[in-house]
Amino acid sequence: MSEAQIKSLEEEFEARIARNEKIEPKDWMPEKYRKTHIRQMSQHAHSEIVGMLPEGNWITRAPSLRRKVALLAKVQDEAGHGLYLYSATETLGVSRDELFEQLHTGKAKYSSIFNYPTVTWADMGAIGWLVDGAAIINQVPLCGASYGPYARAMVRVCKEESFHQRQGYELILTLAKGTPEQKEMAQDALNRFWWPALMMFGPRDDDSPNTEQSMKWKLKRKTNDELRQQFIDQTVPQAELIGLTIPDPDLKWNEDKGGYDSGKINWDEFWQVVKGHGPCNKKRMNTRVAAWENGQWVRDAAIAHREKQEQRKMNKTA
Amino acid sequence: MNNNLYNYILGIADNSLILGQRLGELCGHGPSLETDIACTNISLDLFGQVRSYFQYAAQIANDGRSEDTIAMLRTERQYVNVLLVEQPNVDFAYTITRQFLFDVYHYKFLVQLQKSNDATLAAIAKKSIKEVSYHLRFSSDWIKRLGDGTEDSHNRIQNAVNDLWAYTDELFHQTPADKTMIAEGIGVDTLKFKDNYFKEATEVLIEATLVVPDLEYFQKGGKEGVHTEHLGYLLAEMQYMQRTYPNMKW
Numbered sequence: 049m050s051e052a053q054i055k056s057l058e059e060e061f062e063a064r065i066a067r068n069e070k071i072e073p074k075d076w077m078p079e080k081y082r083k084t085h086i087r088q089m090s091q092h093a094h095s096e097i098v099g100m101l102p103e104g105n106w107i108t109r110a111p112s113l114r115r116k117v118a119l120l121a122k123v124q125d126e127a128g129h130g131l132y133l134y135s136a137t138e139t140l141g142v143s144r145d146e147l148f149e150q151l152h153t154g155k156a157k158y159s160s161i162f163n164y165p166t167v168t169w170a171d172m173g174a175i176g177w178l179v180d181g182a183a184i185i186n187q188v189p190l191c192g193a194s195y196g197p198y199a200r201a202m203v204r205v206c207k208e209e210s211f212h213q214r215q216g217y218e219l220i221l222t223l224a225k226g227t228p229e230q231k232e233m234a235q236d237a238l239n240r241f242w243w244p245a246l247m248m249f250g251p252r253d254d255d256s257p258n259t260e261q262s263m264k265w266k267l268k269r270k271t272n273d274e275l276r277q278q279f280i281d282q283t284v285p286q287a288e289l290i291g292l293t294i295p296d297p298d299l300k301w302n303e304d305k306g307g308y309d310s311g312k313i314n315w316d317e318f319w320q321v322v323k324g325h326g327p328c329n330k331k332r333m334n335t336r337v338a339a340w341e342n343g344q345w346v347r348d349a350a351i352a353h354r355e356k357q358e359q360r361k362m363n364k365t366a
Numbered sequence: 367m368n369n370n371l372y373n374y375i376l377g378i379a380d381n382s383l384i385l386g387q388r389l390g391e392l393c394g395h396g397p398s399l400e401t402d403i404a405c406t407n408i409s410l411d412l413f414g415q416v417r418s419y420f421q422y423a424a425q426i427a428n429d430g431r432s433e434d435t436i437a438m439l440r441t442e443r444q445y446v447n448v449l450l451v452e453q454p455n456v457d458f459a460y461t462i463t464r465q466f467l468f469d470v471y472h473y474k475f476l477v478q479l480q481k482s483n484d485a486t487l488a489a490i491a492k493k494s495i496k497e498v499s500y501h502l503r504f505s506s507d508w509i510k511r512l513g514d515g516t517e518d519s520h521n522r523i524q525n526a527v528n529d530l531w532a533y534t535d536e537l538f539h540q541t542p543a544d545k546t547m548i549a550e551g552i553g554v555d556t557l558k559f560k561d562n563y564f565k566e567a568t569e570v571l572i573e574a575t576l577v578v579p580d581l582e583y584f585q586k587g588g589k590e591g592v593h594t595e596h597l598g599y600l601l602a603e604m605q606y607m608q609r610t611y612p613n614m615k616w
Contacts, residue, residue: 100394100402107390111607111616112434113420116390117413123393124406131399169607169616227614335395343397345522346458349515356514 065265070196073139081265084258085195086140087156088267090147093133094158096126097151098332102166103175111169118215119172125208132204136197152337154324159183161244163326170223170230170237176216178238178245178283184209185279186249189269217286224290231291238287239295246310247318249276281307371484372426373446373543374553376436377589378479379419380447383437384597385468386412387604388455397458404504408465411497418490438608442598443591446541450533452588452597456526459512459519463526466505470567471537471556473502478554487552506570513574520575527571528579535584537563 049057057076064071071077100123107123110116134144150156161179166172187209190202223234250256250272262268270278280299287294298311320326389409396402420433427436450468455461476498479491512523538560540548547553568578587593607616 097394097399104394107393108387108603109606111611111614113413113417113437115616117410117417120390120393120406120410120413124403124410127394127399127403127406131403134399222616227611229611230614339395339397342395343401343458345516345518346397346401346512349512349519352515352519353511 062264065194068192069194070199071194072196080261082140084262084265084267085198086137086142088262089133089137089140089195089198090142090150091157091159093130093137093147094151094156095162096130096133098158098162098336100126100130101332101335102162102164102328103172105166106169106172109169110172115172115219122176122212122215125212129201129205129208132201136201139197148340152333152340154333157322159248160318160321160326161241161248163321163328163332164240164244165328167240168233168237170220170233171241173216173219173223173234174237174241176212177220177286178216178241179248180209180213180216181283182245182248182279184213185275185282190267192266192269194266220292221290224292234290235292238292242295243313243317244321246276246279246313247321249273249279251315251318277307280310284308367427367429370543370546371552372423373541374547375419375423375426375487377446377541377544378475379416379423380445381451381468381472382412382419383416384445384447384600385451385464386410386416387600388451388453388464389461392455392461401458405461408501408504411494411501415490415494415497418493422486422490434608438605442593442601445593445597445601446589446591448533448536449585449588449594450530450536452594452600453530453533454596457522459522459526460530462505462508462512463523463530465501466509466570467530467534467567468537469498469502469505470563470570471534473498474559474563475554475556478559482553483551509570509576510574513571513576523574524576527576531579532581532583532585534564534567536586536588539586539589541589 058078061071061077061081071081103119103123103126107116107119110119134147137147138144147156151158161182166175184206187202187206191199191206193199193202220234220237223230225231253259253271253273256272259268259271263271284294284299296311298309300309301307302309321329324330386409389405389412392402393406393409394402396405416437417433420436423436424431424433450464453460453464473495476491476495480488480495482488482491509523512519514520538556540556544553544556548555571578
């Protein structure tokens with residue numbers, strides 16, 4: 049293909065996106081578009097799978113049968129999200145095994161929030177309320193992403209995430225209205241998860257070099273700081289409503305901007321966790337790798353069985 | 367309160383409770399996403415059944431007990447599940463074998479429980495049997511897959527069968543509460559399908575190219591509350607919150 053031809057394809061491609069048309073797997077797309085999407089979509093899929101671990105940590109210890117069932121269902125939903133996000137990523141010409149390989153070798157990233165430990169039952173509420181709450185704000189705009197399979201996956205993911213968020217808030221609310229011990233547990237969870245939840249929106253706009261290209265491709269519809277502000281404005285009243293205190297002494301309503309001013313995020317901590325040195329980075333990865341390696345013989349057996357079945361079928365028809 | 371009915375319900379529900387708990391341990395650690403989702407799903411079904419049974423038991427007791435206190439505030443000797451379901455998740459072969467040996471029983475049990483004179487138990491059975499027929503298909507398929515798959519998977523599943531087979535006989539032991547409930551047309555006479563259980567389990571194992579153990583001695587005790595050493599740890603974890611923070615709403 050000549051350079052002129054490629055340029056004309058690229059122009060037509062950008063025009064389609066500008067017209068809000070969806071790009072489908074068999075359509076022509078620039079290599080950079082494909083790679084960027086593989087990176088973001090698989091990162092999202094990995095986050096779902098690694099995200100199962102901090103919550104899975106409390107399944108065996110859930111305080112009531114009702115909560116245990118809800119938690120199991122929630123973690124199962126996350127596995128489901130992982131499954132269809134991996135499938136959507138596979139439409140870009142990469143296999144699930146390759147994506148796992150990237151995760152296990154540390155080449156691919158996942159959301160840093162899952163590198164924090166879940167030390168009390170209240171953390172199940174904080175994750176639902178804050179982490180899923182932040183995830184929804186990040187993800188709702190993606191329902192309008194230009195890549196069709198991703199946009200469609202996000203519609204379903206967002207519906208379930210919004211259910212999880214309400215469930216998490218209800219869990220925290222129950223604790224906040226409970227005994228002093230329970231209320232303390234809820235406040236402690238909020239104290240520990242508030243700042244990491246704010247970090248989920250990524251670096252400040254000034255430090256986020258990929259934003260412009262991603263906005264053009266509708267892989268991102270708002271900047272990190274805009275989304276973070278939206279989350280703060282949405283969450284502060286929710287905390288007040290149930291009598292919990294946001295752990296930010298600088299938090300103050302700003303009448304002029306119609307939003308809250310908030311304190312400074314500890315970016316050193318952000319980069320520490322992103323670079324692999326958070327409290328649970330190693331543990332999470334070891335757990336995922338162990339599950340994968342311990343399961344190798346099972347996956348091998350399934351393949352061997354299928355091949356034998358096919359062979360037997362062929363022998364029969366021959 | 368009708369003690370026999372109460373104890374009979376515990377005898378059914380404790381199996382689902384303990385097996386559900388074991389499967390819950392695996393969530394996020396499965397050999398593939400699909401098997402992970404399936405095992406979690408089975409756990410979810412079992413806990414759903416447990417809730418129905420214990421809510422009914424709490425209603426019968428009518429003394430302030432709840433589904434949660436029944437599930438989590440008994441002592442080890444008061445749990446009456448069979449030993450099979452408390453066996454640990456040694457590896458996927460053990461998990462599948464434990465599931466399979468229980469599912470064959472569970473399905474046949476629920477078929478009969480649907481005909482119980484007790485309308486609530488019959489209704490729970492009717493709802494659960496759809497779920498359990500799926501569990502049985504899942505575990506049977508994996509028995510065959512692992513038996514037929516590779517030499518390694520064959521050996522692993524054979525080992526698991528050899529170890530867990532000793533716990534099958536107890537499925538058919540009957541406590542005094544069981545016998546009373548059978549006489550009243552409420553309980554299921556499990557002895558009536560014992561032969562069929564071994565016949566069907568054997569058929570699947572043979573199809574999976576496995577050897578059916580020929581044992582002289584079997585293990586028992588769970589139904590009388592005498593468990594393997596594994597159960598205490600499982601309960602310590604399961605009961606942690608209820609024990610540490612008594613009388614609270616969650």
